[in-house]
Amino acid sequence: MASDGANASVPVLAAERISKTFGEVQVLFSVDMDILPGEVHALVGENGAGKSTLIKTLSGFQPPTSGRILLDGEPVTLPANSAAEALGIILIHQEFNLAEHLTVTESLFLGREIARFGVLDRKAMRAEARRVLDMLGSRIDENALISSLAVADKQMVEIGKAISRDARVIFMDEPTAVLSREEAGILFDQVRKLKAKGTSFVFVSHKLDEVMEISDRVTVLRDGQWIKTAPTSLLDGEAIAQLMVGRELSSLYPAKHEPDVDEEVVLSVRNLTTGYVKDASFELRKGEVLGFSGLIGSGRSELMEAIAGLRPRLSGEVLLHGEHLPAGDFRETNRRGLAYMTKDRKGMGLLLDEGMTTNLTLQSLGQHVSHGYLDPASEAKAMARAKRRFDIRVRDDRVRVGRMSGGNQQKLLLAKVMETEPQIVIIDEPTRGIDVGTKQQIYHFIAALAREGRSIIVISSEMPEVIGLCTRVAVMREGHLVGILEGEEISEQMIMRYAAGLRRKAAG
Amino acid sequence: MSTNSEIEERAPRRRTWRDIDLRAVAPFAALILLLIVGALVNPNFIGLTNLANVATRSAFIAIIAVGATFVISSGDLDLSVGSMVAFVASLMILFMNSGAIADPSLMLVAAMVLAVVIGGACGLLNGLITTLGRIEPFIATLGTMGIYRGLTTWLSQGGAITLQSSELQSLYRPAYFGNVLGVPVPIVVILVVTAIAAFVLYRTRYGRHVVAVGSSREVARYSGIAVDRVRTIAFVIQGLCVAVAVLLYVPRLGSTSATTGILWELQAITAVVVGGTALKGGAGRVWGTICGAFILELVGNIMLLSNFISEYLIGAIQGSIIIIAMLVQRSLTRKS
Numbered sequence: 001m002a003s004d005g006a007n008a009s010v011p012v013l014a015a016e017r018i019s020k021t022f023g024e025v026q027v028l029f030s031v032d033m034d035i036l037p038g039e040v041h042a043l044v045g046e047n048g049a050g051k052s053t054l055i056k057t058l059s060g061f062q063p064p065t066s067g068r069i070l071l072d073g074e075p076v077t078l079p080a081n082s083a084a085e086a087l088g089i090i091l092i093h094q095e096f097n098l099a100e101h102l103t104v105t106e107s108l109f110l111g112r113e114i115a116r117f118g119v120l121d122r123k124a125m126r127a128e129a130r131r132v133l134d135m136l137g138s139r140i141d142e143n144a145l146i147s148s149l150a151v152a153d154k155q156m157v158e159i160g161k162a163i164s165r166d167a168r169v170i171f172m173d174e175p176t177a178v179l180s181r182e183e184a185g186i187l188f189d190q191v192r193k194l195k196a197k198g199t200s201f202v203f204v205s206h207k208l209d210e211v212m213e214i215s216d217r218v219t220v221l222r223d224g225q226w227i228k229t230a231p232t233s234l235l236d237g238e239a240i241a242q243l244m245v246g247r248e249l250s251s252l253y254p255a256k257h258e259p260d261v262d263e264e265v266v267l268s269v270r271n272l273t274t275g276y277v278k279d280a281s282f283e284l285r286k287g288e289v290l291g292f293s294g295l296i297g298s299g300r301s302e303l304m305e306a307i308a309g310l311r312p313r314l315s316g317e318v319l320l321h322g323e324h325l326p327a328g329d330f331r332e333t334n335r336r337g338l339a340y341m342t343k344d345r346k347g348m349g350l351l352l353d354e355g356m357t358t359n360l361t362l363q364s365l366g367q368h369v370s371h372g373y374l375d376p377a378s379e380a381k382a383m384a385r386a387k388r389r390f391d392i393r394v395r396d397d398r399v400r401v402g403r404m405s406g407g408n409q410q411k412l413l414l415a416k417v418m419e420t421e422p423q424i425v426i427i428d429e430p431t432r433g434i435d436v437g438t439k440q441q442i443y444h445f446i447a448a449l450a451r452e453g454r455s456i457i458v459i460s461s462e463m464p465e466v467i468g469l470c471t472r473v474a475v476m477r478e479g480h481l482v483g484i485l486e487g488e489e490i491s492e493q494m495i496m497r498y499a500a501g502l503r504r505k506a507a508g
Numbered sequence: 509m510s511t512n513s514e515i516e517e518r519a520p521r522r523r524t525w526r527d528i529d530l531r532a533v534a535p536f537a538a539l540i541l542l543l544i545v546g547a548l549v550n551p552n553f554i555g556l557t558n559l560a561n562v563a564t565r566s567a568f569i570a571i572i573a574v575g576a577t578f579v580i581s582s583g584d585l586d587l588s589v590g591s592m593v594a595f596v597a598s599l600m601i602l603f604m605n606s607g608a609i610a611d612p613s614l615m616l617v618a619a620m621v622l623a624v625v626i627g628g629a630c631g632l633l634n635g636l637i638t639t640l641g642r643i644e645p646f647i648a649t650l651g652t653m654g655i656y657r658g659l660t661t662w663l664s665q666g667g668a669i670t671l672q673s674s675e676l677q678s679l680y681r682p683a684y685f686g687n688v689l690g691v692p693v694p695i696v697v698i699l700v701v702t703a704i705a706a707f708v709l710y711r712t713r714y715g716r717h718v719v720a721v722g723s724s725r726e727v728a729r730y731s732g733i734a735v736d737r738v739r740t741i742a743f744v745i746q747g748l749c750v751a752v753a754v755l756l757y758v759p760r761l762g763s764t765s766a767t768t769g770i771l772w773e774l775q776a777i778t779a780v781v782v783g784g785t786a787l788k789g790g791a792g793r794v795w796g797t798i799c800g801a802f803i804l805e806l807v808g809n810i811m812l813l814s815n816f817i818s819e820y821l822i823g824a825i826q827g828s829i830i831i832i833a834m835l836v837q838r839s840l841t842r843k844s
Contacts, residue, residue: 310730331732340730348730351723353790362720363731365713373711416731 010073012037012200013058013089013169018067020053027053030067031226033219035169040191040201042215042232044208046244046435050224051204055171058202059091060084088168092158092175100147105129107146108161132164136190150297152183159190169200176210177433180296180461188214206435207462208237222246245437252440253468254447259287264321266455267338267424269307272316277303279316280481282474284424284455289446291466292459293495294476300459301343303476304426308340309333320424334363339422341413343429343459345406349413352402356394356412357383359401364419386415391441407438414445425449426457431465443469463492475499530840531784531791535799535833538782542806550813560692562809563802567694568593568753570801572772573779574705575631575749577797578742580780581709583722583789584638584645586746589776591656592630593769596623596754598663601764605672612675623758624751630656631747635740653773661766671762680759694756698798701752705745706794718742722789771823778826779804782833804829 011034020028028050035041043051056062058069060078068075071087078084098107105122108129114121129142138156146154155175162170176184191201191214205211211218211232218235220227220243227243267284277299284290292300305311307318309330318325320336330340342348350359361368361379368378386392390411394404401409410431417425430446431439446469450456460466466473473485475498482504485494497503546553553559572589579586600623609615630652637648663669671677686693709715717738720728728735758764781787782803783796807825811817817825 330729331734334732342730347724348726351720351727353723354719358716358719362716362727362733365716369713373707374713374716 009037011035011070012072014070014073015054015058015064016068016070018054018057018064018069020050020057020062021065027224028057028064029224029226031221031224033058033226033229035200035202036217037168037200038195038198039216040195040203040214042211042218043202043204043221044206044211044218044240044244045221045227046437049221049244049435051221052173054221055091055173055202055204059089059169059171061091085165085167088166089171090162090165090167090169091171091173092155092162093173098146098154098157100145102146103143104133104140104146104149104157104160105142107157108132108164110161112165128164129160132160135163135193136160137186137193138190150183151178152180152186155179155183155187156190159187159194163194163199167199169202170194171202171204173204174206174433175203176205176207178296182295184210206433208240211240212237220244241436244435252436252443254444256289256469256471257287257447257451258471259285263287266321267307268319268322270317270319272303272306272318273314274299274302274306274311275314276479277306277476278479280476281316282481282484284457286455287450287453288472289450289456289458289470291470291473292457292476293461293463293466293473294499296461298476298499299479300476301428302479303481304340304428304457304459307333308338308426310340334420334422337421337423338426339363339417339420339424340426341417341428341430343432345409345413345432346402350401350409350416353400355398356392356401356404359412360386360416360419363416364421367419382419386412386419390415390418390445407434410434410438410442411445414442418449422454424455424457426459428459430458430460431462463495466490466495467492477501477504480504531837532793532796534836534840535783535793535796535803539799539803539806542803542810546806546810546813549810553810553813558809558813560695562805563698564692564694566801566805567698567756569772569775569779569804570698570798571701571749571753571756572746573776573783573797573801574701574794575746576776576780577705577783577785577792577794578709578718578745579645580777580785580787581722581789581792582718582739582742583725584739584742585649585777586631586634586743587646587649587773588630588634588653588656589746589750590769590772591653591660592627592747592750593754593757593772594660594764594766595656596626596630596751597758597764597768598660598669599623599626600754600758601669601671601762602663604676605669607673612673612679616676616679620755623754624748627747627749627751627754628744629747630750631744632740634747635743638743639736639739657766660764660768664764664766666766668763668765671758677759677762680762682759684756684759697752697756701749702794702798708745709792709794714738714741719790719792722792775801775804775826778830778833781830781837784837786837787834800833 014034015032017030017032018028019026019030031054033054043055045051053062057064060080060083063080069078070076102110105126109125114124126142133140133142136156136159140149140153140156146157149157175187179187195201203215215232217229218232218240219229220240222244263285265283266286270281272280280303294300302311306313309328309332313327320338325336326332346352357379360383365374368375368382392408392411392415394408401412427446430442446456446458458466458469467490473490473495474481475483475485475495477499483498543554576586576589600619603622604615604619609618634649634652637643637652638645641648683693688696709718717728717733720731720733721735721738725735779800780797782800784793785791785797804826807829808822811819811822811825
C-alpha cells in the first residue's frame with residue numbers, strides 16, 4: 001500500500017546512469033535506482049556486485065565517475081565526507097561509527113552538541129536522547145557507555161542518531177549481519193514505524209528471507225550492472241537468488257554422508273564448563289558434520305574456543321582420539337589435529353595489510369622452514385595449491401588481503417586453517433557476509449573435507465545452513481547445550497523450539 | 509646498503525618495476541637527494557673520508573635502531589634505550605676497573621660478554637614488564653628509562669666513570685678506531701648486525717611472527733602464535749643491540765657519565781620511522797632503518813659543513829625530519 005501511493009510521487013533520491021571507476025577497474029556501469037518517500041528498498045547482489053559502492057555514491061561518500069544524482073528531482077552534487085547528512089541522507093556503516101568510550105547521549109549529539117552560553121546543556125541532550133530512544137521503542141539507558149551495549153543496541157543508537165537528524169533516507173549496509181533473529185525483528189519494527197512517518201530506507205542484505213519480510217521493492221545488481229527493480233510482492237526468494245547469480249541454483253547443499261554408527265569417536269567433550277557455558281557434553285565421529293545452532297550469545301563460540309584452547313576451562317574434560325587434551329593450549333591442540341576457524345575473519349582471522357601467502361602459511365610456518373629459515377619456494381607452492389583447492393580468485397597475486405572480496409577472504413581463511421592438516425575442524429559461521437555463489441562452494445568444500453574422513457563442527461546462525469549441511473545438530477541456549485537433533489527432527493521449527501527454551505532434552 | 513637488497517627481501521619471486529613498494533624506496537631516494545644537496549653545499553662532503561666518517565658516527569644510533577625495528581614492528585615501543593646505553597656502559601667499565609681478572613685480553617672478553625648479558629637482561633625486563641605486567645610499552649619503558657638512568661647517576665655519583673687501565677684502553681681502542689680491509693670497524697659492525705637482523709626478520713619463522721603480532725595481536729593469537737613470547741624476544745633483541753652499541757661506544761671515549769645516550773631513544777625511533785617502518789606495527793624494514801640513521805647523521809654533517817644554518821638547530825631539524833617522514837609515508841600509503 002505504501003508503494004501504491006508512493007509510485008506517483010517524486011523520488012526522494014535517485015541515481016541516473018551512475019558509473020564508478022576505481023583506478024582501471026570499473027565497479028558500476030550506468031546504474032539507475034530511485035528511492036521513493038516512505039519505502040524500504042532492498043539492494044541485493046553477490047559480493048563484488050557493487051552494492052556498497054552504489055550506496056556510498058548515493059550518500060556522498062564517493063563521487064560518481066559519471067551520471068547524476070537527483071534529490072527531490074533536482075540534480076545535486078552531494079558534499080563529501082558525511083556532510084550529506086545535513087541534507088537528511090545518512091549511511092549507517094557495516095562497521096559502526098561509534099566511539100566506545102562515549103555515552104549513548106554523547107554519541108547521539110556528537111558534533112552537534114546543544115550548548116547554552118558555550119556550556120554543554122547535558123540535561124537538554126539527555127532529555128532529547130530519551131525522547132528519540134522512546135520513539136524507537138528502545139529501552140537503552142541514555143547514560144550507558146557505548147562499550148557496554150549489545151550489538152543490536154549499538155545498531156539502534158546509530159538509527160537514533162539518524163532520526164534525531166531528521167533523516168529522509170537511511171542507508172543500511174547489512175544491518176542484520178551481526179544481529180540475532182530476535183534483534184533483527186526489533187530492528188524491523190522500528191524500520192516500519194519510521195517508514196510510516198515517511199522515512200525511506202535502503203537496505204543491503206544477503207539474507208533473502210529478510211528482504212522478503214521487510215522491503216517494498218528490490219533492486220538487483222550483478223557485476224556492477226543494474227539487473228532489475230521490482231516490487232517485492234512480485235518476487236520470491238528463489239527468483240531473487242536467480243537474478244543475483246544469473247544462473248539456476250541447482251544444489252546449494254551437497255549430499256549428506258552420515259557416518260556409520262560404529263565409526264570411531266574422534267572428539268568427546270564431557271561436562272565442559274567455562275564462565276558462561278555450563279556442563280556441555282557431546283561426541284563427534286570420524287567423517288561427521290555436526291552443527292551447532294542457537295541464538296547469538298548462546299555460548300556456542302565460547303564452548304568451541306574452550307575446546308580449542310583459546311579460552312580457559314573451569315571444569316570438564318576434552319578427549320581427542322581418546323586422549324586428554326590439555327586446557328588452554330591452542331598450539332598443542334592445533335598440533336594434535338584440532339583446528340578452530342574464527343567467525344571474525346577481519347579481526348581475528350587474517351592480516352589485512354599482508355599478502356595472501358603470508359596469511360596462508362601463518363599458522364603452519366613450521367612446514368616451510370628448512371635449515372632454520374623460511375623457504376619462499378615452498379610457501380609459493382602451498383599458495384598455488386590452496387588457490388586451486390579452494391578456488392581463490394584474484395586479479396593480482398600480490399593483492400593485500402584487506403582488498404579482497406569477502407568470499408575470497410573466507411576461502412583464504414579456510415585454506416589457512418586447513419594448511420595445518422587438522423583431522424577435526426571447528427568452523428564458526430562458515431559463510432557470514434558472503435554471496436550465494438561462494439556460499440555454495442564453501443558448503444561443497446565442507447562436504448568434501450568430511451568425505452576425506454575429517455570431522456567438522458559447523459557453528460551457524462543461519463538455520464538453513466546447519467540443516468542443509470549437518471547430520472546432527474546441537475542446539476545451545478544461554479550457555480547450556482539443550483539438545484542434539486538427528487534425522488527427521490532436524491527442522492527450523494524444532495531447532496527454534498530448543499533455541500527459544502520451549503523444549504530441552506539431555507544431551508546425547 | 510643498496511636499494512636492491514631491500515627489494516629482494518620483500519619480493520622474492522618476480523621483480524618488475526611495478527612491484528617496487530614506494531614506501532620501501534622512499535628513504536633511499538631521500539638519502540640520494542641528501543647526498544646531492546651535500547655535494548652542492550660543499551665539495552668536501554662527497555669525499556670518501558667524510559662519508560666514512562659520517563657512517564662511523566651513525567653507528568650507535570644505527571645499531572640501536574635495528575633493535576628498535578623489531579620492537580616497533582611487533583607493535584611496541586622502547587623508550588629506555590638511551591638510558592640503557594649509559595647503564596650497560598657504566599657496569600662494563602666498572603667491571604673492567606674492578607680488576608677481577610688479571611689477564612687484560614681475558615678481562616676484555618669477559619667484560620664484553622658481561623655487557624651483552626646485561627643488555628639482554630635489561631631488554632628482558634622491559635619485555636616482561638610489558639607482557640606479563642600488561643602495561644603499555646610506552647609507560648613500562650618510560651619507567652625503566654628512569655630506573656636505568658637513575659642507577660647510572662648513582663653508580664657514577666653524578667660524575668663520569670672512566671676506564672682506568674691504560675693497558676685495557678689501548679687493547680680495546682681498535683674496536684672503534686680500527687679498520688678491517690680499510691673499512692672502519694663500526695661500519696663493518698653495522699653491516700653485520702643489519703644483515704643478521706634482516707635475515708631474522710625476513711627469512712625466519714620468528715621474523716614472520718613479529719610482523720603478524722605487529723599487524724594484529726588477535727589474528728596472531730588465533731593463528732597459534734605465542735604473542736607474549738614474540739614481543740618479549742623483540743625487547744631482548746633490542747637489549748642485545750644496545751649492548752653491541754655499547755661495545756663500540758666504550759672504546760671511543762673510555763668513559764661514560766650520567767648524560768650518556770640522552771635522547772638517543774628519539775633518534776633511534778626517528779631512524780626507524782624515516783626508514784619506512786610503520787609506527788603502529790607490522791611491516792619492518794631493517795635496511796631502511798640503517799638508511800634512516802644515516803640520513804640523520806648526514807643532515808647534521810651538511811649543517812656543519814655549510815655555514816648558513818647554525819648547528820645548534822640540529823635538534824629542530826631532526827624533529828622536522830620525523831614529521832616530514834610521517835607525512836610522506838602517509839601520502840604514499842594513500843596512493844598505493
